[in-house]
Amino acid sequence: MMKIYEAILDILVKMGTATIPVIYKEMSEQQSSYLRTEEQIVEQAYIRSLISRNKEIFSLKDGIVSIRPEREPIMLTVVMYGYPGPERRIKVDFKTNSFTYFEWHLDSLCQGSLIAPQPGSVEHFKKQLYSFNCWEWQGDYQAEGIIVDGTTWSVKLETKGNKFESGGIDSFPKEWKDFCRAITTLIGKEFPCGPHA
Known part of the structure; x- marks a missing residue:
């Protein structure tokens, strides 16, 4: 199973930029296993948290997520x-x-x-x-x-x-x-x- 972090990268590589709801929707449509951990269903808040914790790669500005230019x-x-x-x-x-x-x-x-x-x-x-x-x-x-x-x-x-x-x-x-x-x-x-x- 692809990790959620890798799924976010995959979506951003294809789309360039996306909002968290769009990322969540893409992950839902691609494969529901993206949105499940061993114990719980992953919500949009978790995706936002993951993006916020990985500021060295992701940029979140005005609700738009992108890969940092550097x-x-x-x-x-x-x-x-x-x-x-x-x-x-x-x-x-x-x-x-x-x-x-x-x-x-x-x-x-x-x-x-x-x-x-x-x-x-x-x-x-x-x-x-x-x-x-x-x-x-x-x-x-x-x-x-x-x-x-x-x-x-x-x-x-x-x-x-x-x-x-x-x-x-x-x-x-x-x-x-x-x-x-x-x-x-x-x-x-x-x-x-x-x-x-």
């Missing part, structure tokens, strides 16, 4: 490489609902499939992105000690209200493995987390 993704660019390769780059454009994936190998004899992968959904990936809190990642992650042939990565996230950049060498945010799994699902091809993630 949390509304427009473009995401991820780069990851290490010696001897490969270098992987993905660019997700949330405005056009599309992505590009590029993989470059130093070894010309590298084994690899040339068959186009079966991609996932950009909309689904966008909903997952909120749970990774990329906008709260540190700017620089570094493993302790001397690093030889480490995995280098960078993430640039542009939202309607801000730009966030993060990167590192052999050190990653706690959400990194789930983030890489979501990218794997999106591109339809393994996107490894790195050796120490």
Whole structure:
């Protein structure tokens, strides 16, 4: 069952903005299980409370609920490489609902499939992105000690209200493995987390 928080995000991603009664109505029409917890039926007051508690993502002004501009993704660019390769780059454009994936190998004899992968959904990936809190990642992650042939990565996230950049060498945010799994699902091809993630 989808969590109520995820259902609200889903509705706002599709509609842009909505009132609490409209969100409640959409949830009622989509699936009644959205509106039930284990012990009680969820009312509009609970939805309002949930939105008010999540001010870092939701904005409630004059009865209109929206995703805060600094949390509304427009473009995401991820780069990851290490010696001897490969270098992987993905660019997700949330405005056009599309992505590009590029993989470059130093070894010309590298084994690899040339068959186009079966991609996932950009909309689904966008909903997952909120749970990774990329906008709260540190700017620089570094493993302790001397690093030889480490995995280098960078993430640039542009939202309607801000730009966030993060990167590192052999050190990653706690959400990194789930983030890489979501990218794997999106591109339809393994996107490894790195050796120490």
